[in-house]
Amino acid sequence: MYDYCLVVNAGSSSLKFCVYQQTTGGPWSLESRGQIEGIGTAPVLSARDASGQSLVKRSLEGTVRDGRGALDALAEWLRSMYAGGRILGAGHRVVHGGARFASPVVVTPEIVEELRKLIPLAPLHQPHNIAPIEAVRERMPDVPQVACFDTSFHRGQPAVAELIPLPASIRAGGVQRYGFHGLSYEYIASILPEAAPEIAHGRVIVAHLGSGASLCALRDGKSIESTLGFTALDGLCMGTRAGSVDPGVILHLFQGLGMSPQEVETVLYKKSGLLGISGISNDMRDLIGNPDPNAQLAVDYFIYQTAKMIGALASVLGGADAIVFTAGIGENSPDIRRRICQSSAWLGIDLDEAATQAKGSRISKPQSKVSVWVLPTNEELMIARHTGRLLGLI
């Protein structure tokens, strides 16, 4: 009989999952990775094994209507795929851990209540993260669960980095900079000693550039600053989120344009960023090389804003030893990496063009003052590791 750990990353319209198998005395090994996409519209279950071979691709239309239904469908597929196996634990990605959760926790009913209190701080993500925790508790009550937070890795930042300079009475309600993408940054920090030992204890700026995008300043593997703040709206330009905007613009949306809170939320989270600038797409692949001037402006702004913030983080660190690119755009677009590095050349970056094209992990020349790396992130493995450790499984 085999023992497994299930990792769940639930969003508003998708439920991503990974199944890890426990190897005797060793680390978790990936068995399968998949998702149920299109929840609420045209749900489809798909999964691949560790080598990338398809295990299933099946429409769930008519059977899955919401997140709970998706979890039922996943449980059924798991039972058929891993018949006789035991799920020893389930680890969940939870976007917001507030000020209290500075590390992952074993889930109890009291913890779920605490996580609910944080819904106003992440209304578009937190409810979807909590739903599968409750569904597992109802349907698989014997499976212990661990919540892993996107904010935890950033706790311990200096007070000035966490501060939002509003009156104390407002700050007392939890208004502070939290930072996100923490599981991605924690994973990168965890592999640096092996992947890039010469920078592991130095000043490293990690660029998590995916459909959500942010930067994190690491000193000796610890987060000391990041570009996302109170919510996942701050900082860099993202697929559908604007990143930093003058707060006066938000007042204008309410007072000048008479928008409702719901409309403002939709503009800020779903209609801005690459999509808002280009009017074409939120996907970088549709914009790179697109002759439409608005597509070019979107790419230019993405690069401009990222390079500008790299400068800010380099200043916080008192200089930089390395830049690490990760996530969808960071791992897969040599073009965007090159242009960001060109804009940040003043830091002392000397790119190795051949290495960039070859997808090598170090893409700067040996003499480059600041080394540049491409390191694939793995948030799910980070969750599996936390789950195994907290449940005493590994």
Ligand code: AMP
């Ligand atoms: P993530 O959120 O990390 O899964 O990243 C998803 C995003 O990565 C997509 O929306 C694309 O914009 C981007 N992406 C993936 N592959 C490429 C590529 N080859 N070139 C540019 N962007 C890419």
